[in-house]
Amino acid sequence: MSEMHHKKPESQEDAPLFGLLAEYNTPSELILASQKVRDAGFTRWDTFTPFPVHGIDRAMGIKMTRLPWLVLGAALAGLSLAIWLQWWTNAVDYPWIISGKPFWSLPANVPIMFELTVLFAGITAMVGMLVMNGLPEPAHPLDLKRRFARATDDKFFLLVETRDPRFDEVLTRSLLEKSHPAALEDVPEDRTTSAQIPTGLIYGLIVLTAIAVVPFALFAKARTTKSRNTRIHAIADMDSQPKFKTQRENLIFADGRSMRDPVAGTVAQGQLRDDDALYLGKVNGAWARTFPSQVTPTAELMDRGEQRFGIYCAPCHGQSGEGDGMVHLRASKLGQGWVQPSNIHQQYIREQPVGQLFNTITHGIRSMPAYGPQISAEDRWAIVLYLRALEKSRAANLGELTAEQRQNLK
Amino acid sequence: MATLWSETNPYLGAPKGDTDFARITDNVARVAEAAKPPMGWYIAFAIALTMLTGFGASLAWVSWTGIGAWGNMHPVAWGFPIVNFVFWVGIGHAGTLISAILFLLRQTWRTAINRFAEAMTIFAVICAGVFPGVHIGRPWMPYYMFPIPNQMNMWPQFRSPLEWDIFAVGTYFTISLLFWFMGMIPDFATLRDRATTTPRRLIYGIVAMGWRGSSRQWHRYERAYLLLAALATPLVLSVHSVVSFDFATSQAPGWHTTIFPPYFVAGAIFGGFAMVVTLAVPARQFFGLKRLIEIRHLELMNKVILATGMMVGYAYGMEFFIAWYSGNPYEVFVFVNRAFGPYAWAYWTMIACNVLIPQLHWFQKVRTNVWCTLAIGVVINVGMWFERFVIICTSMSRDFMPANWGYFVPSTIDYLTLGGSFGLFFTLFLLFCRFLPMVAIAEVKGAHRDAHANHGGHGGHDHSHAPETA
Numbered sequence: 001m002s003e004m005h006h007k008k009p010e011s012q013e014d015a016p017l018f019g020l021l022a023e024y025n026t027p028s029e030l031i032l033a034s035q036k037v038r039d040a041g042f043t044r045w046d047t048f049t050p051f052p053v054h055g056i057d058r059a060m061g062i063k064m065t066r067l068p069w070l071v072l073g074a075a076l077a078g079l080s081l082a083i084w085l086q087w088w089t090n091a092v093d094y095p096w097i098i099s100g101k102p103f104w105s106l107p108a109n110v111p112i113m114f115e116l117t118v119l120f121a122g123i124t125a126m127v128g129m130l131v132m133n134g135l136p137e138p139a140h141p142l143d144l145k146r147r148f149a150r151a152t153d154d155k156f157f158l159l160v161e162t163r164d165p166r167f168d169e170v171l172t173r174s175l176l177e178k179s180h181p182a183a184l185e186d187v188p189e190d191r192t193t194s195a196q197i198p199t200g201l202i203y204g205l206i207v208l209t210a211i212a213v214v215p216f217a218l219f220a221k222a223r224t225t226k227s228r229n230t231r232i233h234a235i236a237d238m239d240s241q242p243k244f245k246t247q248r249e250n251l252i253f254a255d256g257r258s259m260r261d262p263v264a265g266t267v268a269q270g271q272l273r274d275d276d277a278l279y280l281g282k283v284n285g286a287w288a289r290t291f292p293s294q295v296t297p298t299a300e301l302m303d304r305g306e307q308r309f310g311i312y313c314a315p316c317h318g319q320s321g322e323g324d325g326m327v328h329l330r331a332s333k334l335g336q337g338w339v340q341p342s343n344i345h346q347q348y349i350r351e352q353p354v355g356q357l358f359n360t361i362t363h364g365i366r367s368m369p370a371y372g373p374q375i376s377a378e379d380r381w382a383i384v385l386y387l388r389a390l391e392k393s394r395a396a397n398l399g400e401l402t403a404e405q406r407q408n409l410k
Numbered sequence: 411m412a413t414l415w416s417e418t419n420p421y422l423g424a425p426k427g428d429t430d431f432a433r434i435t436d437n438v439a440r441v442a443e444a445a446k447p448p449m450g451w452y453i454a455f456a457i458a459l460t461m462l463t464g465f466g467a468s469l470a471w472v473s474w475t476g477i478g479a480w481g482n483m484h485p486v487a488w489g490f491p492i493v494n495f496v497f498w499v500g501i502g503h504a505g506t507l508i509s510a511i512l513f514l515l516r517q518t519w520r521t522a523i524n525r526f527a528e529a530m531t532i533f534a535v536i537c538a539g540v541f542p543g544v545h546i547g548r549p550w551m552p553y554y555m556f557p558i559p560n561q562m563n564m565w566p567q568f569r570s571p572l573e574w575d576i577f578a579v580g581t582y583f584t585i586s587l588l589f590w591f592m593g594m595i596p597d598f599a600t601l602r603d604r605a606t607t608t609p610r611r612l613i614y615g616i617v618a619m620g621w622r623g624s625s626r627q628w629h630r631y632e633r634a635y636l637l638l639a640a641l642a643t644p645l646v647l648s649v650h651s652v653v654s655f656d657f658a659t660s661q662a663p664g665w666h667t668t669i670f671p672p673y674f675v676a677g678a679i680f681g682g683f684a685m686v687v688t689l690a691v692p693a694r695q696f697f698g699l700k701r702l703i704e705i706r707h708l709e710l711m712n713k714v715i716l717a718t719g720m721m722v723g724y725a726y727g728m729e730f731f732i733a734w735y736s737g738n739p740y741e742v743f744v745f746v747n748r749a750f751g752p753y754a755w756a757y758w759t760m761i762a763c764n765v766l767i768p769q770l771h772w773f774q775k776v777r778t779n780v781w782c783t784l785a786i787g788v789v790i791n792v793g794m795w796f797e798r799f800v801i802i803c804t805s806m807s808r809d810f811m812p813a814n815w816g817y818f819v820p821s822t823i824d825y826l827t828l829g830g831s832f833g834l835f836f837t838l839f840l841l842f843c844r845f846l847p848m849v850a851i852a853e854v855k856g857a858h859r860d861a862h863a864n865h866g867g868h869g870g871h872d873h874s875h876a877p878e879t880a
Contacts, residue, residue, distance in 0.1 A: 051856040089565035108569035129634035137620030154431035
């Protein structure tokens with residue numbers, strides 16, 4: 001019956017008895033015979049039918065399977081997993097902000113809870129049925145009976161195994177004969193099947209399993225080690241384009257650089273930076289003590305400076321310049337080796353020439369990055385102007401005020 | 411034509427066997443066992459395979475050049491791919507309805523058609539699954555939609571209907587596959603035991619997993635089948651509801667509608683049954699299954715089509731009523747635009763195919779005529795495709811701002827992809843017809859009148875609807 005039985009084994013001739021097989025033509029006859037076997041108190045016996053015969057469960061005394069409880073457990077497990085998964089991923093580990101809704105709102109999570117409940121229960125119903133039925137079962141002594149092939153076609157069989165404590169070769173045979181089977185046959189033990197599993201197949205499976213583990217081992221290694229190589233993309237993303245990028249090697253040129261110098265003696269539009277006072281904050285090699293001629297300190301420029309300061313400087317130095325901006329507060333809280341930004345009201349900064357302040361903004365200092373590439377020279381001067389005003393707000397002399405302002409202070 | 415059918419067709423003629431059970435076995439099993447199918451099968455398979463090649467080519471082209479190869483363009487960003495997705499997912503629903511809901515309702519006539527309706531479900535969901543996978547634009551990165559721990563510490567957004575779709579369609583496919591496979595285990599055992607060659611015995615032996623028809627195994631098997639049916643019943647209702655959430659939870663006029671979930675489910679069953687009869691009529695003629703799939707079965711399915719078709723018609727009408735009743739000018743506009751705007755041709759095609767023509771099924775002469783059944787089935791398939799086209803394209807092409815309006819024009823690749831998906835479907839279906847048991851052999855036997863023992867001290871049985879065999 002199965003794929004295993006086509007070789008006639010030698011040892012099968014004297015194999016011991018496995019059981020007695022009775023064949024019936026109709027389900028009614030099978031049910032009657034089953035009731036007799038059931039009432040005789042047998043336990044190691046079974047019937048085989050081409051379709052589920054109505055009433056055979058009772059006739060054989062089959063107890064209700066516990067499969068539904070297993071399925072219920074799986075359904076609850078699926079439900080719990082769905083609740084936990086959605087709560088943990090969307091509300092705790094990676095809180096998604098969606099339309100200002102709460103991170104954890106049950107109604108929107110119901111569909112996936114339902115789906116995982118059904119998925120787990122369904123898979124368990126199938127796998128549980130197979131496991132409890134002992135399937136897959138590649139070989140069985142009945143496979144050696146040619147007659148038994150019709151159990152999946154149109155005949156009905158009853159098998160009593162010799163393993164049954166009540167089995168007695170003579171009495172059991174006469175019990176079955178009384179039920180008027182169409183045929184009654186001995187079923188010998190299967191002595192041949194296990195020897196027929198080719199060893200090559202087993203070794204092949206072991207080797208294939210070992211090979212199948214390799215990719216997962218590589219994944220595990222990749223997740224726990226660091227690499228300086230770029231990620232491998234099976235299909236390249238937009239990061240890789242057929243062009244030369246800034247620091248990439250270019251073999252077309254002798255120096256191998258893909259970035260080229262401008263043609264000697266030329267200047268690109270808008271890149272002529274020949275005014276040291278405006279672009280470097282220097283006059284005759286020393287820090288400028290006055291604003292360059294192109295920059296006129298006006299109220300408008302002061303406003304501009306205040307606005308730019310709020311954008312570029314305040315996040316670290318704070319709105320008042322004391323070095324207590326939001327970035328500083330957050331970084332101190334995280335405690336990851338952060339150096340506090342300078343307080344611009346310190347004496348030595350107050351005494352710095354405007355050109356030096358301009359230079360610090362342009363090129364950065366210590367851990368402060370350069371802002372020259374982001375802020376135009378005019379705006380940097382506007383920030384310097386605002387800085388001077390900010391400093392003055394903390395360190396003004398009475399002598400610098402007008403008589404009217406002094407009057408207002410009283 | 412005659413040679414394609416009768417003379418060379420090994421499937422025709424009376425099945426062998428000295429009992430009704432044996433004849434049922436032979437009638438189904440001989441289709442899968444024929445050494446060579448008739449020429450007609452090869453012709454159909456060649457056509458299906460050619461269409462499948464077109465599918466592969468068009469998807470490869472779209473993957474290579476990007477989804478600009480389709481006609482999808484602002485404002486109709488969803489276009490054909492999502493129309494096709496909803497169409498194919500809907501087709502699947504009839505299979506699950508027949509296998510699960512009719513099983514729970516103890517409609518034994520389902521045994522004649524459930525196997526290939528379930529196969530149809532599997533193949534339709536496979537066709538459906540391809541479209542969102544390609545429509546994401548980078549079809550090699552669909553894993554972004556699954557909750558896989560990754561180096562970015564990023565998770566999917568579980569409150570998005572599109573994410574619900576992943577879980578709903580994924581679960582639906584898995585459960586349908588389990589249901590289908592589980593139903594086939596006893597029939598695989600039958601094919602294994604009838605096999606005359608070693609490869610057949612080996613392959614059917616592996617998939618039958620050592621099933622021998624033990625009553626103790628049948629007991630757990632029946633219980634598991636019942637549980638799967640009970641689980642698949644709410645599932646089939648939920649899948650198209652979730653698909654409809656893709657539209658209903660949005661704010662777009664014409665989509666933001668609470669009637670969508672039941673309306674989509676009714677439409678899915680309607681379209682799915684139309685596909686079942688479209689496949690059943692040729693299959694029963696060609697494979698000699700007229701003794702098992704009777705005219706009576708076709709008539710019952712036509713009645714289901716008539717009923718669900720009127721539910722769909724009711725939904726079409728109710729959408730217009732609610733649009734007017736809501737007092738929302740955008741809603742009113744969208745529906746007037748649907749019926750009388752630039753897509754009126756699509757709208758009235760849909761109405762004719764889905765609401766008007768199926769009314770012919772009120773006449774028993776039409777219901778019991780295979781040609782009418784087939785023709786109306788095809789018409790409904792066309793109509794249901796247009797329903798999704800109308801919902802997606804009319805709503806998106808004209809929403810709130812006239813400056814934002816547009817008209818969707820499909821590209822050649824769009825048509826090739828749509829046609830090609832039918833190629834995938836029919837290729838799988840023809841392979842199924844060739845190698846797998848097309849009718850649930852064990853279930854048909856179980857519903858036969860000889861299967862019921864008249865004594866043995868147990869309660870009454872359902873003797874009705876026992877299929878007659880020659």
